[in-house]
Amino acid sequence: MLNIDCLHSAYIRGANILKNLSFHIKPGELVAVMGRNGMGKTTLVKTIIGLMPYLSGDIRFLEEKILGRKSYEISNLGVAYVPQGREIFKDFTVEQNLLLGVLGKKKKVSDFDLAYQHFPILAERRKQLAGTMSGGQQQQLAIARAIIGKPKLLLLDEPSEGIQPNIVHEIAATLKQISATESLTILLIEQNLELVTRLVDRVDFIENGQIVHSVDVKIIHEDPELVARFMSV
């Protein structure tokens, strides 16, 4: 589904953050990328969604080359993005935030009912300004806004950041369910093992802009040392 080969990516010309990175996801797979702060996790998802200025290599989504394309085009091919820090529209209502997840799509397929069904708290607060909701609620809104346009691949950048455990569990369950019923492929960037082990099938570790190790999530359960090796400072 997503094939990245020999990818170089930089904010400043010449200063590559991602260096010769290769990474692959099959349709329906749920994959987490873990790594220490500053290793290039956010840069990886930003590169996929078309936000990075200096690029070389190859990124294909469903066999189509997307490296160098504009964000709105990549989004319209079926890639949705929940950024680190959520970036919801704080001054708009919940409903307007969701609407903005639909209006840009060429095929205006949308399912507000389904989104509200998955995240009932949003249905209750349709008319509330998004900025006045709690962090967990805002995160749910960011996810709902991403899935309402019926994407095929969902990029999630640290969705558990600053959110209490029970909401994290709820989000994990909801995402698992959506992925199953809507055949949604997920790339999750995370530091929180709770969410990783509850949601994904495979974990890849990133270090200095490269994927250095890839394991089945079962191994993570059996060998906590492994995580410590790639995550501890």
Place this chain on the structure above:
Amino acid sequence: MEIILTIGLDALCYILTLLLVSIGLVIIFGLMNVVNMAHGEFFLLGAYSVVLVQKFGGPFWLAMIVGFVAVAIVGLIVEVLVVSRIYHRALDTILATWGVSLVIKQAIIIFFGPASQQVVTPFQAPAHFFGLVYPSYRLFIMLISVMISLCTFIILYRTNLGLMVRGVIANRHMSGCLGLNTQRIDRLTFALGSGLAGLAGVIMAPLMSVDPQMGLGFFLPGFLSVLVGGAGSPLGALWGAGLVGGGTSIIAAIKTPVVSQIIVFSMAMVVIRIFPNGILGRNR
């Protein structure tokens, strides 16, 4: 009594005129954060469309359409060629659009000459009401200003298009990631703001001497209204126009126009100093 009524009407007329010339600024300067030094020249182009249309014997409503559409297209060209390359580089934008303003002004002087042009005023018969005689064209301006402001407000706040425009302004990258073609929406917004400046020029032309300097007198108070009211919100412009316009015309009626400008401008500076984001403005 009649004098008070006349002063009140004059003040209202000036407020609504300011609102009319500010609406384009609210969009381009207030919402998009672009300091477009050619805004006054867009106003000018609108005024000269009246001259042109009337030269060919066209009616005033046609001039309104021509002024809006033509200036919207000019705005679109300026956005594509100049502004789109330098969003968020304020100084570059000021310099580049200042260059555009010189080009437009010179082009007008080449085509129409530096002298002021005559424009035929529609609705010449004065209106009589409440024992008052008042120029009907001024009443028309008040009406049209209210209508245009209302339309702009509805487009921005009650339609999906307006939601997209505001979304792109609030967070350009995220809007793009949601599938919105941000470049196209920027163009559309800039063109709309430009077209409204042109339309303001059309409507003000019959009241003013149409010459290459005419834009100036309104753009200082226009900018000031947007700043005083709060650049981020169209409702702010309403407040700003009310305070600046109302203050100017009421003090002018009591003292002299010069004194009133000095007083209002100094007060405006104080207000902007105390409320850097304008009276209604939040942090931008």
